[in-house]
Amino acid sequence: MKALRPGLVCLALLATSVLSAQVTAIRAGRLLDTSTGAVARDQVILVENGKITSVGPAVAIPKGASVVDLSQKTVLPGLFDVHTHLCLNLKTQGGNGLQALLSSLLAATAIETTAYRALEGASNARDMLRSGFTTVRDVGNAGNYADTALRRAIEDGLVPGPTVVNAGRIITPYGGQYHGIPPERADIGIPEYLYADSPDEMRKAVRENITFGAKVIKIVVDDQPYLYSVDDVRTLVKEAAAGGLKVAAHCATDEGARIAAEGGVASVEHAYRATTPTLQVMKDKGVFLVGTDFTRQAAHEMGMDEYHGWVVDRLKRAYQVGVPVAFGTDVVFVKDGETRGTLSIEFVTSFVEAGVSPKQILQAMTANAARLLGMEKERGAIAPGYAADIVATAGNPLENIDAIRHVTFVMKGGQVYRNE
Numbered sequence: 001m002k003a004l005r006p007g008l009v010c011l012a013l014l015a016t017s018v019l020s021a022q023v024t025a026i027r028a029g030r031l032l033d034t035s036t037g038a039v040a041r042d043q044v045i046l047v048e049n050g051k052i053t054s055v056g057p058a059v060a061i062p063k064g065a066s067v068v069d070l071s072q073k074t075v076l077p078g079l080f081d082v083h084t085h086l087c088l089n090l091k092t093q094g095g096n097g098l099q100a101l102l103s104s105l106l107a108a109t110a111i112e113t114t115a116y117r118a119l120e121g122a123s124n125a126r127d128m129l130r131s132g133f134t135t136v137r138d139v140g141n142a143g144n145y146a147d148t149a150l151r152r153a154i155e156d157g158l159v160p161g162p163t164v165v166n167a168g169r170i171i172t173p174y175g176g177q178y179h180g181i182p183p184e185r186a187d188i189g190i191p192e193y194l195y196a197d198s199p200d201e202m203r204k205a206v207r208e209n210i211t212f213g214a215k216v217i218k219i220v221v222d223d224q225p226y227l228y229s230v231d232d233v234r235t236l237v238k239e240a241a242a243g244g245l246k247v248a249a250h251c252a253t254d255e256g257a258r259i260a261a262e263g264g265v266a267s268v269e270h271a272y273r274a275t276t277p278t279l280q281v282m283k284d285k286g287v288f289l290v291g292t293d294f295t296r297q298a299a300h301e302m303g304m305d306e307y308h309g310w311v312v313d314r315l316k317r318a319y320q321v322g323v324p325v326a327f328g329t330d331v332v333f334v335k336d337g338e339t340r341g342t343l344s345i346e347f348v349t350s351f352v353e354a355g356v357s358p359k360q361i362l363q364a365m366t367a368n369a370a371r372l373l374g375m376e377k378e379r380g381a382i383a384p385g386y387a388a389d390i391v392a393t394a395g396n397p398l399e400n401i402d403a404i405r406h407v408t409f410v411m412k413g414g415q416v417y418r419n420e
Helices: 006-021 098-110 114-130 146-155 199-211 230-242 254-263 276-284 296-301 307-321 340-345 348-353 358-365 367-372 401-405
Strands: 023-033 038-048 051-056 066-077 079-084 133-138 163-166 170-172 193-195 217-220 247-251 267-270 288-290 390-393 407-412 415-419
Touching: 038 066, 066 407, 079 114, 079 340, 079 367, 114 133, 114 146, 114 340, 114 407, 114 415, 133 146, 133 340, 146 163, 170 199, 193 199, 199 230, 217 230, 230 247, 230 254, 247 254, 254 267, 254 276, 276 288, 276 307, 288 367, 296 307, 307 348, 340 401, 348 358, 348 401, 358 367, 358 401
Parallel strands: 023 066, 079 133, 133 163, 170 193, 170 217, 217 247, 247 267, 267 288
Antiparallel strands: 023 038, 038 051, 066 390, 390 407, 407 415
16 A cells, blocks of 8 residues: 555544544433433433434443543533523613613613624623523514624634524514604614514515524514504414514513414413413414513512512413423523523522422423424434533432522533533
């Protein structure tokens, strides 16, 4: 055989080294299947090129593979938050009332530049990832498509962050979620929102969002005196589906939640005042509840203390009815000593107060959320062919859900971002 020149030998050795470095073996002491609640002990997970290739107790570790020892940890799929606003930080002044919240919202959306909000998003995305959230659905409030810029930067490896499914600009009847706007400032909601009142405007708004990089469509059904009708929602859902996207619907009232469910949305967001009959409609139509179930702390910071009791009661009834539930937080406030990730993970406490079991909470944070996003065959489980989105905790969250609030290992797409 013809001998290789010294330079080619070096290249060959380098190629072999890079190839070996692409294989990671994780020794999992307890591997948690969040879909079933089953725990398998002493498993090996092989990861290559960002994907899980093998899982089992007798999987051979290839020579030269990088080994991660989680033999004393509980290992589970990466977490989801399917209702976040990465590019929005509100200084809520410690819960000084709804008016203070609205003033903070106006300052953040009307004064801050899109570029600055993209940088805020990068900071929040990093912190979400460190807390174990490897996938998020960003449902708007990002100015002039700062969320699209953030998603692309993460995908291109420029900044660390979760996989992002972003909404672009929120579609709403005229006026959006701002109340009491003077006519001299009629444009204050732009570009935060896309106003759409006629079917043609609705179709155009959906197409505009898709053109500028949205991966989900967010609509506001009822945050003003005039609501979208069932036919309006159907128009939006049909146009989104033509572009391969699902629709998430902001619904603060019972009527709005019922309209959204009847109109065929993928998820109803908030549904603070949803009655049990409306929850039954959601179940019958397979519509997910993303309850953004404010903790006492979050409700206070947002100047809406009464909301905590509402969401705990509604969440309890939703599980009794059998509505599919996916975990989402709606954290937009900042607090000293906390990050967007630590504030978001805290929302499991509302589930606990509602009597939801640890298994059901973990399902809402993984498998259910993946199904809502249409990712059930690629994320939300630790299995061959799935993205290597993996987290670990010191304790077993099936035995004590508080363990999920203290993630010690985070891998996303095969890359380790945290390992304590």
